[in-house]
Amino acid sequence: MDSDDDKLKIAVLGLTGCGGCQLEILNLEPVILDLVEVFELVYFPEAQSENIEGPYDVAFVEGSITTKEEIERIKNIRKETKFLVSFGTCACYGGVQAIRNFGDIEEARKQVYDDDGSHIDALPSTGLDEYVNIDYYMHGCPVDRGEIIDVLSSLLIGKIPEPKHYSVCVECKLAEYVCLLNEGKLCMGPVTNAGCKARCPAVSVTCDGCRGPYDQANIESFIEILKEKKMSSDDILRKFRMYTSWAPRYRGLKVI
Amino acid sequence: MKQSIAIDRFTRVEGHGRLFLELEDSEVKDVQLSIFEGPRLFESFLKGRKYDEVPPFVSRICGICSASHILTGLIAVENAMDIQVSEQTSLLREFLDIGEIVQSNVLHACFLALPDYLGAPSTIALADDHKELVKTSLELKDLGNNIVRIVGGRAVHPITTQIGGFSKIPSKNSLEALENSFKNLKDRALHFIEIFGSLNYPDFERETDFVALKGDKKYEFLNAPLTSTKTGLIEISRYKEYIEEYTPSYSNSKACKRNGKGFMVGALSRMNLNYDLIEDDLKSLIEKTGIEFPNKNPHLISFAQIVEVAHLITRGIEILKELKNTELKPEKNNFEVKEGEGIAVTEAPRGALLHHYKFNDRGLVEYANIITPTSMNNRNIEEDIIAYTPLLQGKSEEEITFELHKLVRAYDPCISCSTHTLQIDLKIK
Numbered sequence: 001m002d003s004d005d006d007k008l009k010i011a012v013l014g015l016t017g018c019g020g021c022q023l024e025i026l027n028l029e030p031v032i033l034d035l036v037e038v039f040e041l042v043y044f045p046e047a048q049s050e051n052i053e054g055p056y057d058v059a060f061v062e063g064s065i066t067t068k069e070e071i072e073r074i075k076n077i078r079k080e081t082k083f084l085v086s087f088g089t090c091a092c093y094g095g096v097q098a099i100r101n102f103g104d105i106e107e108a109r110k111q112v113y114d115d116d117g118s119h120i121d122a123l124p125s126t127g128l129d130e131y132v133n134i135d136y137y138m139h140g141c142p143v144d145r146g147e148i149i150d151v152l153s154s155l156l157i158g159k160i161p162e163p164k165h166y167s168v169c170v171e172c173k174l175a176e177y178v179c180l181l182n183e184g185k186l187c188m189g190p191v192t193n194a195g196c197k198a199r200c201p202a203v204s205v206t207c208d209g210c211r212g213p214y215d216q217a218n219i220e221s222f223i224e225i226l227k228e229k230k231m232s233s234d235d236i237l238r239k240f241r242m243y244t245s246w247a248p249r250y251r252g253l254k255v256i
Numbered sequence: 257m258k259q260s261i262a263i264d265r266f267t268r269v270e271g272h273g274r275l276f277l278e279l280e281d282s283e284v285k286d287v288q289l290s291i292f293e294g295p296r297l298f299e300s301f302l303k304g305r306k307y308d309e310v311p312p313f314v315s316r317i318c319g320i321c322s323a324s325h326i327l328t329g330l331i332a333v334e335n336a337m338d339i340q341v342s343e344q345t346s347l348l349r350e351f352l353d354i355g356e357i358v359q360s361n362v363l364h365a366c367f368l369a370l371p372d373y374l375g376a377p378s379t380i381a382l383a384d385d386h387k388e389l390v391k392t393s394l395e396l397k398d399l400g401n402n403i404v405r406i407v408g409g410r411a412v413h414p415i416t417t418q419i420g421g422f423s424k425i426p427s428k429n430s431l432e433a434l435e436n437s438f439k440n441l442k443d444r445a446l447h448f449i450e451i452f453g454s455l456n457y458p459d460f461e462r463e464t465d466f467v468a469l470k471g472d473k474k475y476e477f478l479n480a481p482l483t484s485t486k487t488g489l490i491e492i493s494r495y496k497e498y499i500e501e502y503t504p505s506y507s508n509s510k511a512c513k514r515n516g517k518g519f520m521v522g523a524l525s526r527m528n529l530n531y532d533l534i535e536d537d538l539k540s541l542i543e544k545t546g547i548e549f550p551n552k553n554p555h556l557i558s559f560a561q562i563v564e565v566a567h568l569i570t571r572g573i574e575i576l577k578e579l580k581n582t583e584l585k586p587e588k589n590n591f592e593v594k595e596g597e598g599i600a601v602t603e604a605p606r607g608a609l610l611h612h613y614k615f616n617d618r619g620l621v622e623y624a625n626i627i628t629p630t631s632m633n634n635r636n637i638e639e640d641i642i643a644y645t646p647l648l649q650g651k652s653e654e655e656i657t658f659e660l661h662k663l664v665r666a667y668d669p670c671i672s673c674s675t676h677t678l679q680i681d682l683k684i685k
Contacts, residue, residue, distance in 0.1 A: 014271070014272075015294065016293060016294030016295075016296060017319075018316050018317060018318050018319040018322070019270045019271060019318065019319040019320060019670075020316075020318075020319020020320070020322060020412040020413060021319065021412075022319070023319045023320055023363075023412055024319075024411075024412055026363065026367070026397075027397075027398075027401050027411055027412070029394040029395070029397055029398035029401070030394075030398065032380065032394065033380070033383055033390075033394070036380055036383075041380070044378075045265065045266075045267040045268075046267075046268070046269070046270060047268065047367065047368075047378055047379075047380070048267065048268065048371075048377045048378030048380070048381070049267040049268055049371065049377045049378065049661075050377035050378075051267065063294075064294075065294075066294030066295065066296070067292075067294045069292070070294060095316070096296075096301075096313060096316045097296040097297065097298070097301070099301035100297045100300050100301045103300060103301065125294075125296075141316065141413060142319060142410075142412040142413060145411075199409065199410060199415065200409075200415050202409070202424075203409040203415050203416045203423050203424040204423045204424050205409075205415050205416070205418070205423050208312070238305070238306065238309070242309070242312075242313075243316075
């Protein structure tokens with residue numbers, strides 16, 4: 001592949017996850033040909049067979065860390081990358097598969113699955129920042145297409161995109177959707193990072209908190225409100241343990 | 257002469273896999289298709305979760321076929337609790353599914369496989385020399401995604417798909433907007449049959465067991481009996497007697513056998529079992545290419561995917577017409593949560609997908625088992641490699657590696673799917 005010195009060199013790759021966030025880049029069909037005019041995709045093994053192993057100006061890394069090999073891999077990528085983006089909820093918080101981190105390991109051991117399955121190493125599932133410094137977090141399961149464009153546009157003009165400091169509720173109210181919490185449903189909007197334009201409440205489905213807690217979220221008082229609404233501790237804890245259960249502010253959460 | 261060949265990391269394949277091969281005088285002594293993406297242990301954390309968390313959770317097994325996982329999960333839960341859905345819901349689900357199959361088939365055929373035949377590292381790199389081809393590929397993929405967005409609320413991990421029915425019904429305006437894209441793309445989708453029919457596919461056929469849903473009156477992805485070209489009906493209530501799952505010692509993914517051998521699922525199996533249900537105008541275009549179905553060449557999986565895309569555009573236009581002529585009503589999903597067991601099998605883009613759950617009387621998951629198309633295809637790919645490699649005698653190691661990579665890629669393996677479910681003994685050090 002020809003190297004073009006003027007263009008930002010971009011890497012897109014995945015660790016343990018579903019591939020959905022990387023797919024959202026390919027899902028930018030109407031603009032993808034414009035993007036490759038202004039960026040150079042030097043590493044994107046999911047989409048191309050010629051890939052350069054660094055250095056990168058920007059790396060979008062999807063997926064969580066679940067094996068020792070991945071710990072080494074993310075450390076190497078960190079060394080090669082100027083601006084490292086945790087791309088999506090798995091990379092930010094360990095994703096849905098982090099729920100297993102709460103399980104009783106001994107109990108899991110007792111479950112005899114495959115006699116020949118013992119060769120596989122599985123670590124607790126964590127976000128990338130458990131092992132390396134991260135320059136920017138893009139939340140969401142999956143990341144929002146619009147946000148990908150926003151971030152790329154900022155980078156193009158040499159700016160670091162400004163993270164949002166408010167909750168999904170703000171976007172939900174602006175769009176005038178019906179408040180599901182008021183209807184007695186367990187909606188995570190009040191504590192969840194904005195940026196999705198309240199996509200789930202927009203179709204009458206409660207927010208599952210897939211973007212994680214926003215920086216000023218008052219989690220304790222949110223839980224108090226849920227209890228006042230007669231929601232059970234089990235249901236509340238289960239809702240916090242969906243896609244962002246291993247977020248530092250959620251992993252030690254106890255609901256009594 | 258002994259020789260070993262390794263592809264350390266597949267490219268243009270979803271997820272992380274490698275291939276190791278040991279040859280002696282062109283004879284394959286050992287073949288290992290190894291998936292090294294981290295295991296995700298879905299079963300271990302689905303246990304104890306609520307029935308209505310199952311569909312959105314299993315969606316996260318795979319970003320490319322998230323709608324298929326949701327739909328299969330929904331049907332399995334509904335089977336377990338005897339929940340019936342309305343015709344409107346069935347029709348909208350079929351439409352949503354069409355969106356995903358089109359998106360995923362085009363992604364594989366046009367973006368992952370096609371560069372192998374046009375000598376490019378990626379389809380994007382083809383944009384200058386094959387402008388129309390790339391443009392149409394992008395538009396077709398966009399159409400598939402837009403269907404899922406309009407019906408499901410989001411292209412990856414749709415939201416509106418709830419147990420018993422949709423949380424929100426698409427507006428007439430949004431459906432009308434799709435109608436134009438369908439009409440606009442129909443002829444070009446037909447033309448793709450000619451283009452993909454003229455690619456220089458390797459001359460390789462192997463007899464195997466082709467497994468897919470077999471429709472009666474129409475080409476089915478969601479609701480038809482699972483059928484084998486070798487043994488006929490596969491009773492899904494007793495699937496464990498028909499499909500043997502095992503974990504190779506060299507892989508993080510399960511693999512499957514039937515009667516001790518690999519079998520194939522996916523677009524080629526579907527086409528082999530359902531060719532008579534394809535529209536006549538498509539058949540005459542296919543005949544002109546000289547390609548015949550049933551067909552035993554795995555490289556033609558992408559051709560079968562392109563034929564499906566053309567068929568689904570016709571079917572999509574029909575559904576749109578039907579949706580236009582009916583008054584779409586919001587639905588109340590009233591049902592009773594109860595103890596039960598449910599199994600569902602559908603056609604995900606890459607082939608048969610099976611979900612199996614047991615719930616207790618509070619609707620909590622007591623048992624979960626998911627068999628993905630890529631797990632089903634694993635052994636068949638290895639068997640193909642054993643049969644195909646001797647035909648490459650005389651070629652350089654680089655050429656052999658390229659040809660084997662191309663063969664693996666032809667299957668469109670989805671590695672995220674295949675590592676979702678590995679049930680293992682957890683080792684924390």
